[in-house]
Amino acid sequence: MREITRYNYEEFFLDYLEGTLSSLQSVALEDFLTRNPDLKLELEEMECPVFTKDSVEIDLKSLKEIPFRESFDDFCIARLEGDLSVENEIAFDTFLEKNKSFQKENQIYQKTILHADNSLVFTDKEKLKRSSRKVAYWWYFSRIGVAASIVLLFSLWSILYQFKGNQSDEEKITAKVEKAITESKKTNKIKEAIDVEALVTPKREVVQSEKKYSIENRQQKTADNQGDKTQVENIEKVLKRVEPVVLSSDIKLIALANSADPTIELDIPKEKNTEISTQNNGLAQLGMSWKSSVPEKKAQNSVLYAIAKYGVDKLGEIAGKNVQLEKKYDSTTEKTRLDFNTAGIGFSKTIK
Amino acid sequence: MNLDEYNISVDQHADGMFRFILKSIRDEDKARDVVQDSFEKLWRNVENVNYLKVKSYLYTTAYHTMIDLIRREKRKEDFENVDVRDYSHSEHYSDLSEILDEALKRLSDVQRSVILLRDYEGYSYTEIAKITDLTESQVKVYIYRARMHLKNYIGSIESIV
Known part of the structure; x- marks a missing residue:
């Protein structure tokens, strides 16, 4: 049997009140209460009255009734909200x-339900909609791509021009002169575009001198040399005139070079020299300027x-000699x- | 959520959002702006928004945008000391919708929003709580008070008529 202490006495008190304690436990409890008189009062307080069945009357009908009257608004709203x-x-x-009197009030509650006006619509739905993002990305990146391509092409093109510009001026200009001369002989249009007299006259002289060379013998060489000499003089004069015009258009320059008339001059103002020279540059064709690093002189x-080299080479051809004009450092x-x-080959000049 | 779902969302929810905002702030241009802003925000987050929850996302965004707008307007109103409601009041009603409209104007912003969400969109207390950043109990209380207010207003007008 468990000992009754101040820590577990409630359990024994309840059992005592219920009458479930054994005789031995009852003796022990009485002994405990003698030793602890303060707890005897607590036991007396715990003794509550026991109700009998007959003493309680429950109104089952009133318990089943829901307080609709008392909380009518709450129930109306709760009914409305489901x-x-x-x-x-x-x-x-x-x-x-x-209860008809409550019906009217409930009907007013029913009217508080809001109904959306479906005639109100958002008209700009199409503006809210989006097209494919991929398209947008493609469009975005394609624009960047195009811009990058332009920059790349422009850079390559500039580099190529720069590369061409780095070629020796001598080679470049010689090539241009030769090309222009060849074209001037072949193309009638070019002849029309430039001074016809200036172009045709020296050519005739050259042809005549060639004919003379092929027909006449060496004794007649002096006479031929006079023609050559005239040609050389012309070239010298032309060189003097060409000097101020640095980089004229190839055709006009050659026309001048072949001209027999020393009075013919290029009608290109000096101020335009730079502009003309830059026409060969691709930048100038795009309306942009570029200043050559090559000194003007x-x-x-x-x-x-x-x-001069071109003239000397041609002179060599005419004379059948290996005449050379070279730059040596x-x-x-x-x-x-x-x-x-x-x-x-000698030079002579007839003195009248 | 993909592009097609986004465009479907526009078709499905733009009108409802527009009505909700328009009834709340009573300014068509501003309501339009709020709807546009909301869809703009959705588009920016389109990849992060679940299509199944897009309606909630849109209404939440629209609601908060609208609340910001109302606050700004109120500050302006306080500054100017003008109460628009005083000028907009009229007691000549032709039908119930007008009475309700008038009654709706007299609700607080929160009460109006929750009851509109409840009646227009049929949102549950929980959903409204999420949209409006309120607790479920608060939503219930706001709806209760809004219903009471509307009922009293309608009752008073009907008794006058």
């Missing part, structure tokens, strides 16, 4: 049927050298020398 249980809904509806000399003097190997 918060009532099915049983309560039925009970509430029954209540309303039986150097360019002039290069042009003159090219024309002397490292000791650090100067460029111009060597003219006449290869036995």
